[in-house]
Amino acid sequence: MRSMSHSMDPPNTDVIQGTLDLLILKTLSLGPLHGFGIARRIEQISRDVFKVNPGSLLVALQRLERAGWLDAAWRETENARRAKFYTLTRAGRKQLDLETADWKRRSAAVARLLNAEG
Amino acid sequence: MSIWRQLTHGLRALTHRAEADGRVDDELRDYVERATAAHVARGLTRDQASRAALLDVGNITVAREQVRTSGWEHAVETTVGDVRYALRRLRNSPGFTITAIATLALGIGASTAVFSAVNPILIEPLPFPHADRLVTLDDRNDAGVPMPVTLGTYDELRARSRAFDQLAAADKWQPTLADDGTPERLTGQRITANYFSVFGTVPFVGRGFTAAEDQPGGPHVVILSDGLLERRFAGDRSIIGRTIQLNGDPYVVVGVMPHGFANVVAPSAEIWTPMQERSNGDLNTRAWGHHYEMVGRLAASTTIQQATREVLDIGHAPTLAFARPSWAKLDRGLLVRSLQDSVASRVKPSLYAIVGAVLLLLAIAAVNVTNLLLARGARRQPEFAMRVALGAGGARLLRQLLTESVVLALCGGVLGLGVAAAGVHALVAASPPNLPRVDAIRVDGHVFLFALGLTTVVGLIVGLIPALGAARAELTAGLQGGSRRATGGHAAGRSALVVAEVALAIVLLVSAGLLFQSVRRLFSIAPGLDASHVVTMQVIEAGHGFDADPARLQFFQQALAAVQHVPGVTRAAFTSAVPLSGDMDGYGYALPSAAGQTQQTAGSALRFAVTPDYFATLRIPLLRGRLLDATDRPGAPPSVVINASMARALFKDANPIGQRIQFGGQLGTNRWEHVVGVVGDVKAYGLAADAPDAFYVADGQWEWVDNVQSIVVRTTGNAAALVPAIERAIWSVNANEPIQRVATMESYVVASAGQRRFALMALEAFAAAALLLAAIGLYGVISGSVTERIREIGIRTALGAQPADIVRGVVGRGLALTGAGAALGLAGAFIASRLLESMLFRVSRIDPLTDAAVVLLLAGVAVLAAWAPARRAAGVDPTIALRAE
Secondary structure, three states: OOOOOOOOOOOOOOOOOOOHHHHHHHHHOOOOEEHHHHHHHHHHHOOOOOOOOHHHHHHHHHHHHHOOOEEEEEEEOHHHOEEEEEEEOHHHHHHHHHHHHHHHHHHHHHHHHHHHOO | OHHHHHHHHHHHHHHOHHHHHHHHHHHHHHHHHHHHHHHHHOOOOHHHHHHHHHHHHOOHHHHHHHHHOOOOHHHHHHHHHHHHHHHHHHHHOHHHHHHHHHHHHHHHHHHHHHHHHHHHHHHOOOOOOOHHHEEEEEEEOOOOOEEOEOHHHHHHHHHHOOOEEEEEEEEEEOOEEOOOOOOEEOOEEEEOOOHHHHHOOOOOEEOOOOHHHHOOOOOOEEEEEHHHHHHHHOOOHHHOOOEEEEOOEEEEEEEEEOOOOOOOOOOOOOEEEEOOOOOOOOOOOHHHOOOEEEEEEEOOOOOHHHHHHHHHHHHHOOOOOOOOOHHHOOOOOOEEEEHHHHHHHOOHHHHHHHHHHHHHHHHHHHHHHHHHHHHHHHHOHHHHHHHHHOOOOHHHHHHHHHHHHHHHHHHHHHHHHHHHHHHHHHHHHHOOOOOOOHHHOOOOHHHHHHHHHHHHHHHHHHHHHHHHHHHHOOHHHHHOOOHHHHOHHHHHHHHHHHHHHHHHHHHHHHHHHHHHHHHHHHHOOOOOOOOOOEEEEEEEOOOOOOOOHHHHHHHHHHHHHHHHOOOOEEEEEEEOOOOOOOOOOEEEEEEEOOOOOEEEEEEEEEEEEEOOOHHHHHOOOEEEEOOOOOOOOOOOOOEEEEEHHHHHHHHOOOOOOOOEEEEHHHOOOOOOEEEEEEEOOOOOOOOOOOOOOEEEEEOOOOOOOOOEEEEEEEEOOOHHHHHHHHHHHHHHHOOOOOEEEEEEHHHHHHHOOHHHHHHHHHHHHHHHHHHHHHHHHHHHHHHHHHHHOHHHHHHHHHOOOOHHHHHHHHHHHHHHHHHHHHHHHHHHHHHHHHHHHHHOOOOOOOOHHHHHHHHHHHHHHHHHHHHHHHHHHHOOOHHHHHHHO
């Protein structure tokens, strides 16, 4: 982890630790997607604040699938190509609600702390 | 759901690794292609786009590894890989592997065997509901030795005590079953109706006894064990309600006890009948003899201490309703023990000694293998260095080495289970006759788990020191090939280990030696009779053929006459009890007071109702007066012969001849026995125990004629060989009388030292194994040190040292290690012998003879172990040794 970034360095685009799962679940709540689609949407919606490392993404997808929050299936896409599509399960949706509430609670607390000094 | 997915997905990845990897590759490829397409869409050329995409994705191999190593199955794969590697390494050095596995198998196998013997006796709760509330109650003699209670005591406690939910009593019962075929004498119990419910068990077929059946004069009913049902009645459960012939009387079978009813009070009992006996005011009945086992179930939340206290309080507060004779006054309370303790107490000393010994053996085995692993680690230094250079971390290396030692231990454990099975067999075969729950001693699930756990722990322990050393070792030195000089620390550690090993072996050997001395001294004690060439067997006069005393007496006299005519028989006699056989028939006695009244004393003595030749047959010496003879017949004034210790106790220095004594069955009557002679003391309980007081009466002069008598026969040659002829002679008088418990007198003498012999056998075996392991350890260390010092030896040879000097040096080193170990070991043995103390007999805990013998033995072993390395050292060619570096 980088603790400090100089103005000369490129801006930090790492996904905040522990939030990748939340981002994936949120992204998939809009509809089934393949890995690249998920990464791209996270980048687009975050306006390139986050860049997703494919290795970490696939590890997270495998973990979420095994946890029962995602289903995965290979499907035909455009031009007769096949891609592995991930779908949010009912349990995944519940998990998303939980994690969203948790995140909001915590980020609000961090925001209050940062604003306190003025 | 998710756990299920974890499992199935992980397993699928594990069993179809290539397919799983392929799918990850497909997904990654798809990812790259889509990223490329996205870049193209943004206006890059195809080439630029694919470069940019690859930049995004990073190293594909790394990404694939990331996915691959994230699941739990990866840990399994790593372990499997480690195990494979370990097996390959172990195969490559068969000498080391075989030695280490055999050593571990010995240690683990012996420990497991001992565990399986100890588990059902000392550890496992007895197989009854709330077994912790089961207790036994025993009276104590003047010396504090536990003895059975009287039925009178039982009746009083049952009526007055509140500390117990239930109290039950049992007495021995040996009916003769004569349905068809050979008459067989069964071992059984007469029990109070609630006996089984104290244990919380019920018959699995039929029913238990009712209180109504347990009244004096009640019906003839029996309950069988499942074993007896199988053996005699072909397992036919419809036997309930049928009648069988016992002692010539019809008995109705009302129930069958289930298999596995662990009747620890009387393990060999297989038939039960209601006691149907009460102690009424008459103190001259059987009910006031000390021959009843009392068991109880404590009331909920009552402790043993509270129960003991209550019994003592009752003892101090006699009531008129319950009169007590002098020999069952209850004024000292009773000994209340948990059933488990009382069952185990008989064998605890020997079991503790064996457990201690096997732990020592296990420690020696572990030290030995640690030592072997250290030596091997020293040789493998370059390999470790190479692996670290190739990127293995210290933790990875540690894990690999521990895997290796655990694999080694598991191989040893598997082999050890075989050793354990054989060991259990040997232990059961050698077990003393009173070892409880012998049928529960086997290699079962618990034992298997124990072995598995032990194996893993041992594997980790023996591997830890060498593995830590290797993982921390100076790696560059290893790569540079300087390993031989870098192992100085190892060598010192290994010497320390071998000293420890010798010390442990000494502890074991000294313990075995002390026990050996004890058993030897025990057997050098005269039992007070001449056991050689004597065979004994019990003859049971069963049925109703000789119900009247005179007829019964005649039967035994005729049988005796027939046996005396058997060629090879020199003398024979009948007796109601055989010394050292477990027969115990104690009676209280009384002397006349000055006023001529009966004056009870607190003591009791063993009764032997014998035919006159008994003393001559067993060669029991006459000390004063005369022996019993043909004049002591029914109707003549009753005569009694007492032993020396009873004479001393009763009459001090006064002449016992002509004195009068009254015994348990006759108290308060006008019948007095006249002392006509004093004979030598005979050990009756065991060689180590003092000879008890004993009195001898002619079998026709006692109140009754015993229906179970033992014949003792002295023969000219091998006593056992005459058994069939003796049996034929007895059966020639009446063919229906069962004969049993055939044994030579010598076997009783030997068996009376059963506990010590049991412990001795185990200790001898463990000590021999320890000696072997110590020899292997010494050899390994000395041989290793010769290899390490080959350069130094070469130089010394080059400088003119003679081969004899070199040999002396190497052997001297072996002796120095042994000496250090011996000093430590003798100190350890002194501490360890506390555990043995109760089994030592006329041997001090420090026995210079044993110590010296053991140290000499180990010194000899050390010289042997050092000899081959020393010869090798003496043969070192200086030029080759120096070039080798």
